[in-house]
Amino acid sequence: xxxxxxxxxxxxxxxxxxxxxxxxxxxxxxxxxxxxxxxxxxxxxxxxxxxxxxxxxxxxxxxxxxxxxxxxxxxxxxxxxxxxxxxxxxxxxxxxxxxxxxxxxxxxxxxxxxxxxxxxxxxx
Numbered sequence: 001x002x003x004x005x006x007x008x009x010x011x012x013x014x015x016x017x018x019x020x021x022x023x024x025x026x027x028x029x030x031x032x033x034x035x036x037x038x039x040x041x042x043x044x045x046x047x048x049x050x051x052x053x054x055x056x057x058x059x060x061x062x063x064x065x066x067x068x069x070x071x072x073x074x075x076x077x078x079x080x081x082x083x084x085x086x087x088x089x090x091x092x093x094x095x096x097x098x099x100x101x102x103x104x105x106x107x108x109x110x111x112x113x114x115x116x117x118x119x120x121x122x123x124x
Contacts, residue, residue: 002028002059004035004106009098013070016095018104020065027058030086032109035067039100049100051090059086069096 006019018035022028036050051067055074059065064085072089079085090096097104 002030002033002065002106002108004104005064007097007104009101010095011098013090013092013095014068016069016097018067018097020067020106022059022061022063022065025061027060029056029109030059030065030088031056034107035104036107037097037100037104038102049096051096053088055086055088057086060084 001024002020002022004018005021006017008015008017008019010016020035030053033053034050035053040049053067057074062083064079064083066085066087068087068089069092070089071091072087074086074088076084076086
């Protein structure tokens with residue numbers, strides 16, 4: 001299960017991020033997850049206050065995902081303590097989360113039959 005574990009709101013997109021962690025015991029595909037602010041519910045504008053992950057990447061148990069608001073290329077990299085972090089970017093010129101002080105939410109995808117079968121095979 002991927003969860004939000006930190007948010008850094010900032011006046012510049014380059015310094016703003018959301019930190020996620022896979023707190024489950026299995027690898028999880030990041031594709032289809034959505035980070036959204038409650039502001040998007042009031043404004044009905046998901047383009048300004050939400051992000052849909054299109055990255056087709058498996059996040060191992062315990063690993064982190066750093067969603068940066070600014071520009072960059074998605075990649076895996078080591079942190080200062082040696083753990084792996086997946087860096088991904090919203091490619092926005094302006095900050096996303098700083099404009100809205102409401103809480104952020106993470107919407108998870110529904111599991112497909114093939115994912116459940118793969119997980120069952122891994123547990124054997």
